[in-house]
Amino acid sequence: MTILYLSLFSFIGLILLVVHSYFKRGFRLTLSFFLFSFVVGMRKEAGTFLGPSLSNMRHPTPFIHTTNYPLLFSVLNTTIGWMLAFYLSWCIAEKIIERSTYLKGKIFPTLLFAGMVIAALSYAIEATAINIGWWKWVFFDVHLAGYLVGGVHLFALSAWFYFAVHFLAPYFLIECSPFRQASWKCIFFLIPFSRTCTMLFLGSDLPRMVHEFIIFFILMILVLVNPLHFNYPNFKERLTDRSLVCRLVDIIPYIVASIILTMLIFIDIIKIKNPYLLISLFPLVVLILLSLQKVPVRLIAFLALGIGLAFGKFGIAVCIPVLIFLGLNAFFNLRHATKI
């Protein structure tokens, strides 16, 4: 089972998601989302894979492919993965937020949950990838590593989380918020730029961590206090009836998520023969369940608690998204009650 399978599934998934976006969000948002995610992904991965060959750095790139694939393939493959992950995280986060009356339609809670979906996805993919040998990390971050299965380190998860947040934040603010009418909206491009500059000019160890901490802090504050809602550009809806096609388009993100999960389950059990790796899929499963309106939150909370009890410290990662969702709900309920 080589990384080519992952590429194939990612590519199919990406096409499905483009179709979903086109029908659900219109041409403009689809083009801008996938174009920018492509550019951002290529830029990042070009940096990752070209680093040692072009520069005189003393340190290797953070992770390397175990097989020597052509450079363009490696970069494109990872970029497609990013595009898929970004869009999927947006869809799932949007659905999660819809559950709560107070959070529904708000930009910053969506951003937070999209980041969490990406982090959960990274946990699942990293655990499989490292163990089957798709790629390997050249260093290991020991902090909290004991809480993750499959030799995954927290650094990978946080890297995915912050990369997604730094892409989605300007995208949401520029294209999907009331600011899209403002002539100064391009100022939000400074969000990813600030991260690049921090790493470029101040170094990518402590300064990067400080920057990420500040961004996380600001994000949490905005989640709690900022009422900014999505404001999409008008578009001609092409699927207005409730036909089978329409329903199929609706569930495309779930089909894609199921394909990813099925592939990872298959590899973990049949190829790697390590069922323990399935624990890495639980956070993603819990987030997908949270996005399904028909599944009660209590049931999900109960499930997460059960996993936590069954797998001990490995179950903590599963409980985090549920706890955050419940915590946010409780906070807004309390605030609403206090206001009345």
Place this chain on the structure above:
Amino acid sequence: MNQTVLINFCGIGIIALILHSYFKRGLALTLNFFLFAFMLTFTKGGEHTFQFMNLVKAEPQNISHAVISTLIWVLSFYLSWCIAEKVIERVAYFKNRIFPVLLFAGLFVAYFAYAMEVTAINMAGGNALISSNNDFLLIPVYIIKKQFYFSLYFLAAYFLIACSEYKNRNWKIIFFILPFINTWIPQFFGLGMAQSIKEMLTLIILIVFAFMSPLRFDYSGIKQFSRKTFSNTEWVNLFPVVIMVVLLSILFFIDVFKIYDTSLLVSLLPLGFFVLLAIKRVPLLWVTFIALLCLMVFKQLAIPAIVPVGLLAIFQLITKFYFIKNNSVS
């Protein structure tokens, strides 16, 4: 004479140009132009090393170097737009067209880099290390070629997205791909043949579009500066030319009185011609005459300087031909 003079000059120059842009083009265009130019050029220093993606204690880049190069880039980008616009205004048929302005703006940035690089290299005593490999320039051609294409891709994307009729289209962001093409081709296909083909194609397309494409600048719908606040802003029009003259004077001073090498002044000729072309009151015939004079005196070293004059003369000829044709048809 150290880099501080240059930084101070560029800093003041940029402030003046921001004012010019704000008064003449409005807030939205000013913000977009300077913000994007800043973002693109500030990270350019790290472009070839990609250290920022390396997590394992990568060495930070030198921020002061990035600040200096950013100031110079941004200044040259905006100046190139203003000067190219003024130069093209001489030719009625091509006036306000995007691609001719782009062509002249690219040339301007290349010549700006030529003047700066020649002085900077010699000021640093680097003339022994870096020598020209051609008879037309004092430095290797790749140095100014790089600047030409870099500015071209940025300005092309900016003009098409913000100042053309495409600004109201849903798909306008597709032009963001342009600067990335410039970065990706050398990254993935190397600096050899692929890079040359890309540059050749770009140049051919640009020249064809400069002569054929009727695409014009379209500032409709862009909020302009309200004249109620300041009654007279005509003096702002002079900023680009004043900055150019000051810059030429500084470079002249350094070349003659600091480096003691008057032969370096040849590198200022192209910019000098651009300034002359931008001033409408100086007739094109005079400029052509001076260009021919320079050619006789400096021979092949003057060829880069007369390129914009020659190009403009061709544009003029086309305009005249077009009017004659139109008049005969009518």
